[in-house]
């Protein structure tokens with residue numbers, strides 16, 4: 538009887554261990570696992586610390602248009618974005634959480650009316666989801682940290698990637714490298 542109880546307890550321990558592993562994507566065992574509360578910016582291989590806020594919080598921090606696009610997957614009118622014709626050297630960051638998303642080096646004139654890039658700053662910061670809304674099959678582009686909607690990616694971009702990241706300007710902020 539005692540052995541049975543021991544087996545059960547051991548089993549439960551391993552189950553909870555596995556679940557914690559899955560949740561935190563940690564590869565180490567439970568004993569060495571540590572909680573990290575610092576958000577990781579511009580990371581390459583590490584787990585992204587997500588930013589989760591209620592709708593009310595987002596509404597209080599964003600303008601109506603920013604909220605409409607970032608949180609409700611809206612789209613700004615073509616040709617209206619404040620960063621559409623920005624040609625400065627620097628980094629485009631998420632207007633929701635400040636995460637680096639695109640480098641000015643990859644921005645190009647697509648003629649679509651929305652800021653266009655041929656590559657994200659890295660594969661970690663920009664996430665992609667299948668989007669079958671509006672009777673179309675598209676790939677949605679999101680900020681990997683706050684899940685803010687950015688736009689869509691299409692396979693009709695220029696070299697070297699052949700991809701066109703079609704991004705709402707209202708989802709972005711720009712930090713210039715020339716400012717000192």
Ligand SMILES: [Zn+2]
Nearest residue numbers: 631634680683
């Ligand atoms: Zn974000």
